[in-house]
Amino acid sequence: MKAKVLNSAFREEVVALLGVMDQQLGYGAESGPFTYIQQRNIINSLFAKNSALDYTEKVILRLIVIDSLYSTNAAYSYFSFEEMAEKIVSLGPSDEYAAEYFYNVATRKQTGCILFDERYGIRKNLERGSRQISLLSKYAYYLLQQDRVKYPLGFPIYDSLALKEYPKLCKRLNISHCANKDIKDDIDAYVAALDELRKVVFEVTSFELQQFDLLDAYLWRMGKVSEGNFSLLVNRAEYNQLIANLGLAHYTTSEANKDEAKEDKQFSSKVVAKCAELDADKIIKGISDIMLNALVSHWKNAQEQDKNRK
Secondary structure (H helix, E strand, O other), rough: OOOOOOOOOHHHHHHHHHHHHHHOOOOOOOOOOHHHHHHHHHHHHOOOOOOOOOHHHHHHHHHHHHHHOOOOOOOOOEEHHHHHHHHHHHOOHHHHHHHHHHHHHHOOOOOHHHOOOOOOOEEEOOOOOOOHHHHHHHHHHHHHHHHOOOOOOOOOOHHHHHHHHHHHHHHHOOOOOHHHHHOOOHHHHHHHHHHHHHHHOOOOOOOOOOOOHHHHHHHHHHHHHHOOOOOOOOOOHHHHHHHHOOOOOOOOOOOOOOHHHHHHHHHHHHHHHHHHHHHHHHHHOOOOOOHHHHHHHHHHHHHHHHHHHH
16 A cells, blocks of 8 residues: 655644744733633643642642633542542652653653543542543643743643544644544553654644644644634634624524523534635634634635545
């Protein structure tokens, strides 16, 4: 079988978008409420070294806030935050010990079994709680952000949108080693897969932000657009403009006032259909957000490439 050749043209598009993200997401970046950038700044402040809390209390607070803002659902298990904090603190008496552990997992020098394979907390019926791969990966992500010099790669966030977008990006780049089913619920396989993708994407380019940080920003945002969900990507005024541009202001589905979840899903599908139908300049008309403009244009190009490949 003839080996696939890397799609260098599409990689250049990806790198160009990453360049915009690198500038717009830079440390200390400002954004109106309530966007992902603001959430990111809030969580980063909890990892600052000037907190008056003791180490265990800091870890618990960080886990609770990350779980709340990212909706990782760890709170559904009783005592899960305390048990996760105990496990993190058992790595050593300060953030430096946990950071070394997480970075060794990220660089594939150590497995993630110590933290990521554990079940935390209990259910109401005393059954063991669930593993918290997503929440712990986000904790690791923010912890390693605090020292970009020492930890230049960062940590890849385990996220449902990244899981969906990873194989799509591999196909667009003509990378053959995509195995979405093999990386789900396995932090080591997930890290290995994203690390291989990272090496291809960042082969000839360097940025200010950590490479896993930027790769996550790309996969998560592409996933949000692909699902027709622009929440946290823009502020309220920009969201109002976007929905108006799509001609969906006050649009209601047949499920209105019947099944809110089903209605939301149908509306998101309508957003995707409109984004696919309209030119990029019409979608983002009147919106000054540089990153959103670049993201929508890139997403449109990716959809066109997918059509041509079929």
